[in-house]
Amino acid sequence: MATLSEHWQTQRHGRRRGGSGATVADVARSAGVSAMTVSRVVNGGPGVGEATRGKVGQAIAALGYVPNPAARSLAGARQVRIALLHANPSAAYLSEFLIGSLAAATASDAMLVVEQYDPPETPRALASRLRKHRIAAVLLPPPLCDDEAVIAALADEGLVFARIATGAPGMGGHAVTIDDCAAARAMTAHLIAQGHRRIGMIAGNPNQTASGLRLAGYKAALSDAGVAFDPALIAEGDFTWRSGLLAAERLLGLPQRPSAIFASNDDMAAAAVAAAHRCGLDVPRDLSITGFDDTAMATATWPELTTIRQPVAAMSRAAVRLLVQTVRKGEDAEFQHERLDFELVRRGSDGQAPQHSAVDILVRPVEPSEGHGAAAQSDSGTNGRENP
Amino acid sequence: MATLSEHWQTQRHGRRRGGSGATVADVARSAGVSAMTVSRVVNGGPGVGEATRGKVGQAIAALGYVPNPAARSLAGARQVRIALLHANPSAAYLSEFLIGSLAAATASDAMLVVEQYDPPETPRALASRLRKHRIAAVLLPPPLCDDEAVIAALADEGLVFARIATGAPGMGGHAVTIDDCAAARAMTAHLIAQGHRRIGMIAGNPNQTASGLRLAGYKAALSDAGVAFDPALIAEGDFTWRSGLLAAERLLGLPQRPSAIFASNDDMAAAAVAAAHRCGLDVPRDLSITGFDDTAMATATWPELTTIRQPVAAMSRAAVRLLVQTVRKGEDAEFQHERLDFELVRRGSDGQAPQHSAVDILVRPVEPSEGHGAAAQSDSGTNGRENP
DNA sequence: TCACTTTACGTTAGCGCTAACTTAGGCAAC
DNA sequence: GTTGCCTAAGTTAGCGCTAACGTAAAGTGA
Numbered sequence: 001m002a003t004l005s006e007h008w009q010t011q012r013h014g015r016r017r018g019g020s021g022a023t024v025a026d027v028a029r030s031a032g033v034s035a036m037t038v039s040r041v042v043n044g045g046p047g048v049g050e051a052t053r054g055k056v057g058q059a060i061a062a063l064g065y066v067p068n069p070a071a072r073s074l075a076g077a078r079q080v081r082i083a084l085l086h087a088n089p090s091a092a093y094l095s096e097f098l099i100g101s102l103a104a105a106t107a108s109d110a111m112l113v114v115e116q117y118d119p120p121e122t123p124r125a126l127a128s129r130l131r132k133h134r135i136a137a138v139l140l141p142p143p144l145c146d147d148e149a150v151i152a153a154l155a156d157e158g159l160v161f162a163r164i165a166t167g168a169p170g171m172g173g174h175a176v177t178i179d180d181c182a183a184a185r186a187m188t189a190h191l192i193a194q195g196h197r198r199i200g201m202i203a204g205n206p207n208q209t210a211s212g213l214r215l216a217g218y219k220a221a222l223s224d225a226g227v228a229f230d231p232a233l234i235a236e237g238d239f240t241w242r243s244g245l246l247a248a249e250r251l252l253g254l255p256q257r258p259s260a261i262f263a264s265n266d267d268m269a270a271a272a273v274a275a276a277h278r279c280g281l282d283v284p285r286d287l288s289i290t291g292f293d294d295t296a297m298a299t300a301t302w303p304e305l306t307t308i309r310q311p312v313a314a315m316s317r318a319a320v321r322l323l324v325q326t327v328r329k330g331e332d333a334e335f336q337h338e339r340l341d342f343e344l345v346r347r348g349s350d351g352q353a354p355q356h357s358a359v360d361i362l363v364r365p366v367e368p369s370e371g372h373g374a375a376a377q378s379d380s381g382t383n384g385r386e387n388p
Numbered sequence: 389m390a391t392l393s394e395h396w397q398t399q400r401h402g403r404r405r406g407g408s409g410a411t412v413a414d415v416a417r418s419a420g421v422s423a424m425t426v427s428r429v430v431n432g433g434p435g436v437g438e439a440t441r442g443k444v445g446q447a448i449a450a451l452g453y454v455p456n457p458a459a460r461s462l463a464g465a466r467q468v469r470i471a472l473l474h475a476n477p478s479a480a481y482l483s484e485f486l487i488g489s490l491a492a493a494t495a496s497d498a499m500l501v502v503e504q505y506d507p508p509e510t511p512r513a514l515a516s517r518l519r520k521h522r523i524a525a526v527l528l529p530p531p532l533c534d535d536e537a538v539i540a541a542l543a544d545e546g547l548v549f550a551r552i553a554t555g556a557p558g559m560g561g562h563a564v565t566i567d568d569c570a571a572a573r574a575m576t577a578h579l580i581a582q583g584h585r586r587i588g589m590i591a592g593n594p595n596q597t598a599s600g601l602r603l604a605g606y607k608a609a610l611s612d613a614g615v616a617f618d619p620a621l622i623a624e625g626d627f628t629w630r631s632g633l634l635a636a637e638r639l640l641g642l643p644q645r646p647s648a649i650f651a652s653n654d655d656m657a658a659a660a661v662a663a664a665h666r667c668g669l670d671v672p673r674d675l676s677i678t679g680f681d682d683t684a685m686a687t688a689t690w691p692e693l694t695t696i697r698q699p700v701a702a703m704s705r706a707a708v709r710l711l712v713q714t715v716r717k718g719e720d721a722e723f724q725h726e727r728l729d730f731e732l733v734r735r736g737s738d739g740q741a742p743q744h745s746a747v748d749i750l751v752r753p754v755e756p757s758e759g760h761g762a763a764a765q766s767d768s769g770t771n772g773r774e775n776p
Numbered sequence: 777t778c779a780c781t782t783t784a785c786g787t788t789a790g791c792g793c794t795a796a797c798t799t800a801g802g803c804a805a806c
Numbered sequence: 807g808t809t810g811c812c813t814a815a816g817t818t819a820g821c822g823c824t825a826a827c828g829t830a831a832a833g834t835g836a
Contacts, residue, residue: 021522023791023792023793024792024793024794025792025793033815033816034815034816034817035792035793035794035816036793036794036815036816036817037814037815037816038793039793039794040794040814040815042793043794046813046814047813047814047815048814048815049813049814049815052814052815064520066522067792067793068462068791068792068793069458069499070457070458070459070460070461070462070791070792070793071458071462071791071792071793071794071821072458072792072793072794073458073793073821074456074458074459074462074791074792074793074794074821074822074823075792075793075794075795075820075821076793076794076795076821091483091684092480092684094483095479095482095483095485095486097483098483098486098487098490098502099486099502102486102490102500102501102502103502106499106501111494112490113490113494114486114487114490114491134409134454241687241688241689241690242687242690245690267688270688271688271690274662274665274689274690277662277665277666278665296479296480297685297688299629299630300629300655300658300659300685300688301629301662302629302630302633302659302662411821411822411823412822412823412824413822413823421785421786422785422786422787423786423822423823423824424785424786424787424823424824425784425785425786426823427823427824428784428785428824431824434783434784435783435784435785436783436784436785437783437784437785440784440785455822455823456821456822456823458821458822458823459791459821459822459823459824460822460823460824461791461823462790462791462792462793462821462822462823462824463790463791463822463823463824463825464791464823464824464825
């Protein structure tokens with residue numbers, strides 16, 4: 001048995017200290033208050049005077065104190081585990097998505113685990129598997145965010161969930177989206193403003209609600225501009241590159257082909273570029289093509305795609321925050337729909353509509369946002385002779 | 389909903405029990421041993437009899453006991469924080485990489501945090517920033533795995549690191565790779581086996597050590613087959629799509645153009661496909677093209693790319709495991725080089741060489757040094773064998 | 777046989793933090 | 807004044823686990 005003084009020493013510089021990092025006790029001593037008060041300050045709890053709060057804050061800064069999350073969740077007995085459920089690990093947005101969620105999870109002292117969901121498994125089995133893993137909340141990126149069977153199963157198991165980039169909020173869960181309809185409308189208006197009138201639309205898979213919204217935005221912009229809607233200009237894809245290729249080929253095979261194609265995601269837009277090249281069309285001189293999402297694919301094509309940027313990382317951060325809040329609060333689950341801003345990123349794949357283009361460019365040069373207009377024109381004019 | 393269970397958490401002695409989950413104490417009681425013994429069993433520690441171990445194991449299974457990681461790292465005062473350092477959040481491999489590391493980190497009770505490194509910051513500032521965040525070990529995916537300045541700075545700060553998919557192990561850190569040279573050799577042999585003799589190579593950025601190895605593998609396969617090496621068939625890229633396009637255009641502009649192009653990654657291979665189409669060449673009838681990495685880009689082109697699959701998730705898992713081990717062990721850092729198997733994935737972008745070289749096949753069939761060629765013909769792809 | 781090591785456990789004491797309670801002082805109302 | 811009630815703290819008691827040490831029994835060697 002250690003003597004009293006030895007014991008005291010042990011407590012401070014004990015055999016098991018991690019070495020680095022001050023503790024609440026250190027801060028408390030330095031600020032001349034109790035550990036509990038420090039804890040209250042750190043967590044923004046009530047019942048602390050303004051002066052004390054200041055002293056403690058200074059001590060925290062001076063010692064570089066960072067709370068130990070392990071101790072925290074032990075003491076609180078509340079270790080929130082959030083699952084990121086994905087169906088397709090190679091989806092382009094997933095890495096950015098993961099980075100955002102991981103940051104938010106770390107910040108709110110929750111634990112992020114990644115779970116895969118593959119078709120052979122039933123939604124019900126999935127949900128109970130998640131429960132067994134002690135998951136409290138689930139993050140649903142596309143395409144899972146629109147899978148009603150999965151959502152129903154999760155809700156049945158009492159799991160909280162947040163749907164990312166879905167078109168249809170509601171269904172008892174948080175939703176974090178951009179305004180898909182407005183974005184599509186902006187992009188279509190952008191094309192119309194450049195003189196395009198026959199604008200092909202490669203729509204997404206109809207079981208993704210975002211597809212519908214993007215299509216609606218397209219129609220809205222046409223109607224805004226008084227351009228008649230032509231159903232023949234809608235080709236349906238399923239967000240894969242391959243489907244985009246087929247859709248684009250159909251559009252380009254039309255008797256009166258469009259002068260622009262707006263694809264519902266970048267993969268399909270990139271495929272449209274490939275299809276255009278196959279047909280001997282120059283992009284954007286003969287055909288403008290725009291995408292949606294601003295994934296890596298947008299810059300893996302030539303010319304690079306003008307597209308809509310979704311703030312994926314911010315969206316996942318927001319979703320994690322919402323989930324953690326809900327789980328910690330407990331009962332009063334009031335589900336939110338957070339809508340973040342999108343951005344129209346202009347690159348080189350769009351330009352003036354063919355008929356008037358040469359004149360227009362001389363008279364009214366393309367806005368020099370990135371000087372791509374001229375460069376794209378000259379670059380793509382070189383070489384590139386082909387015929388199928 | 390959760391309303392029912394939340395209410396009565398006072399069930400046990402403590403007023404603060406989080407509802408779900410057995411504890412060591414529960415298991416101990418059920419098995420009739422002490423908590424410490426349970427802990428020893430769980431951690432595979434020594435000093436436990438076989439009979440006791442069995443009893444405890446049964447109790448664990450019966451109660452569905454899962455250790456609480458928070459309590460664990462608190463008690464052990466060893467909360468290993470591993471940083472995944474990345475330079476480019478949209479890199480195609482990153483999501484798979486993250487999934488693997490996250491799984492491994494969770495399994496070994498380490499904490500994974502993601503840190504970005506952007507050029508304006510100096511390597512030294514980066515390293516000290518990591519220290520401030522209490523990072524103990526760093527995961528270095530490409531291209532950071534070959535950044536000597538960064539590596540030196542990390543080493544100076546006493547951080548352990550693991551380099552993924554680098555070509556040059558050593559430099560005081562773990563390395564997890566595939567055998568890039570053997571993989572490139574296998575791919576080249578695969579092309580040779582199909583009658584190709586003029587095989588263009590789009591090399592990677594020379595400051596990536598993997599680039600050199602892949603080039604070496606290409607040369608080795610040529611030499612294996614007795615095909616003369618022609619420096620004109622090497623075009624240098626930097627792993628971006630755009631650079632691949634330029635490189636491919638140069639190769640296809642050659643007076644005697646190659647009948648196959650082997651690109652050092654999928655992005656460049658996809659660009660080569662685009663370039664071929666631009667020139668009116670059919671892939672694979674007129675030109676075979678193969679890639680490397682098997683990222684999403686490999687299936688976002690038509691035809692889909694025959695490529696080398698790297699087990700990215702497995703690699704990141706292995707790296708995390710190595711790092712955790714090293715950090716836990718403490719000093720005796722013995723750095724390992726783990727080399728995992730690659731796989732040649734055959735899709736639609738490669739085929740027999742055009743007519744005239746078919747004669748070559750009949751006259752002098754290629755003698756694959758280790759049976760790469762023959763095995764690789766099978767559609768499902770084959771496991772790569774290590775080289776002597 | 778006894779001293780000595782080894783093996784197989786049990787005991788104690790925290791890791792750092794916070795929920796829940798307790799206490800000290802202030803301030804109003806009766 | 808004193809009762810009551812508020813606010814701003816401090817105190818106590820763990821959360822679940824394991825490092826370090828304690829101890830009893832079995833094995834070892836002379």
